[in-house]
Amino acid sequence: MAAVRPPHHDAAQGGARLLVNARFRDPLAPATSRGADLPDAMAVEGGRIVAVGRAAELAPFADRGFVRTDMGGATVLPGFIDCHSHLLLTGIMDLGMDLSVAETLGDVLDMVADAVRNAPFGAMVYGFRLEELDLAERRMPTKAELDSVAPGRAVLLMHATCHRCIMNTPALRQLAVPRGLPGADTEGGRGTAPFTGVVRDPGILTWVFPAILRSMDRPHLDAAALVAARSALRVGITTVHSMEGGELTPGGSPVLLDNATRLPLRVVCWNQSMDLAEVEQLALPRVGGCICADGELDARTAALFEPYSDDPGNDGTLLYSQQEMDDFVLSAHARGLQVAVHCESERAIDQVLRAMERAQRLEPRSDSRHRIEHFELPTWDQIDRMARAGVVASMQPAFVESYFGDDRMAHLASLFGPHRMRRLHPYRAILDAGVRVCGGSDSPVTNYTPLRGMAAAVNHPFAEQSVTMAEALRMFTTEAAFSAFEEADKGRLLPGMLADLVALGRDPLDERGGPTGVASVADIPVLGAWVDGQPVTPEQ
Secondary structure (H helix, E strand, C coil): CCCCCCCCCCCCCCCCEEECCECCCCCCCCCCCCCHCCEEEEEEEEECCCCEEEEHCCCHHHCCCCCCCCCCCEEEEEEEEEEEEEEEHHHHHHCEHHHHHCCCHHHHHHHHHHHHHHHCCCEEEEEECCCCHHHHCCCCCCCHHHHHHCCCCCCCECCCCCEEEEEHHCCCHCCCCCCCCCEEHHHHHHHCCCCEEEEEECCCHHHHHHHHCCCCCHHHHHHHHHHHHHHHHHCCCCEEEEEECCCCCCCCHHHHHEEEEEECCEEEEEECCCCCCHHCCCCEEEEEEECCCCCCCCCCCCCCCCCCCEEHHHHCCCCCCCHHHHHHHHHHHHHHCCCEEEEEHHHHHHHHHHHHHHHHHHHHCCCCCEEEEEECCCCHHHHHHHHHHHHEEECCCCHHHHHHHHCHHHHHHHHHHHHHHHCCCCHHHHCCCCCCCCCCEEEEECCCHHHHHHHHHCCCCCCCHHCCCHHHHHHHHHHHCCCCCCCCCCCCCCEEEECCCEECCCCCCCCCCCCCCHHHHHHCCCEEEEEECEEEEECC
């Protein structure tokens, strides 16, 4: 979107408003600013901010016909930006069976049995957001257990990370899972043995997700886009970066772009495919998202330099060769595209960072802003290389709460050992090195909850990696806008910027007494969101 102001028109017809009785908090204003120091009025017109200041200074706008709107003492910030999510997949899961509420394996099986009774005969039954570490038994159901509660009916349960699933026998047949599919587990690991029903990377990307999307008609996908957008708007997100297309949601990018003008918020579409001709056909200036260089940490498919501590023969999986990644990144870079690639861990980060460094050497560009998505377990040297290369780290702070919360520390130590786990989500080291960090949720992996993500970054369980609340806020505002070349339009409360706003019941930067507790920031009420200078509700 261009950064120019729309032409002046009659205030009453242009949605012109004078917002008063609020604390307008710009993310780059001094964090020490308190209530009396903050502007308490804002004029908006034609979808953009016209002026920010004290109410007495902006009073003349009311004489010009600007409609006076009392904000009730709310703290107003730029609308939050979620830099990594999967909007269609989030909506699909929101419309499906939510297994995150299950506390035991029995709960899961009861929910499956109920869903089977209510589903049309022959229809696949899907369950989503299953996390075995939240169950009392701390394991996934087996194929045999699903067969027993759903005799003759196809059932597929998706793990919360979307990098693993469990299917029963009819589902394996209905999806025609081929013998030898990489990532499809067999009993005892023998190639000729029956499938266990578990499919992980890369088979879940190349086979399972395409099959799921093919089973859904267009009206269902349109409904999914709307329900997910409403969920994001409800928590103050006014722009969502959505990773669509590719193997994860084939054909998703055109669906998202078709829906974009009907959604109550703004979308930035990333086409997560290496097909550059497709990207050009979609007229997008960027390519990538979950183009997965590796898998996922908890599934033990993220690519490490040394094996997982509890699995000495497994160091994860690189899904592309160095040559394939070099060729893709260079070709996209040479066309002037911004590139983003999924890299959870060190060996994948190294592969993609090498490709980006090489592309910049061969085809120098002054400001490419390529991104590495997730960047969860980097080496200290890779952080420095990211800074030198100007590569943005697109990260999901809410993962910290998921990974480290409750009794997960012992689990992490079993995966990585006590030394490697200290490098998980090292926000302080990344920021101190000069790397730009933008924030996201990876919804549906974690919910759209930017305030919870900010609180998690502030309250990192390794205190040396904690950030300030001001830094956490910028991840979802100014840095998020920068990550998509939108800093002239979004992320700040300045004249000329888009009037995309979020109103909060309390100022997250006005917390005293040391590090802010998760409950304190994460539970700040979101009173409403504004897009183009107009209040919007999730029902719109």
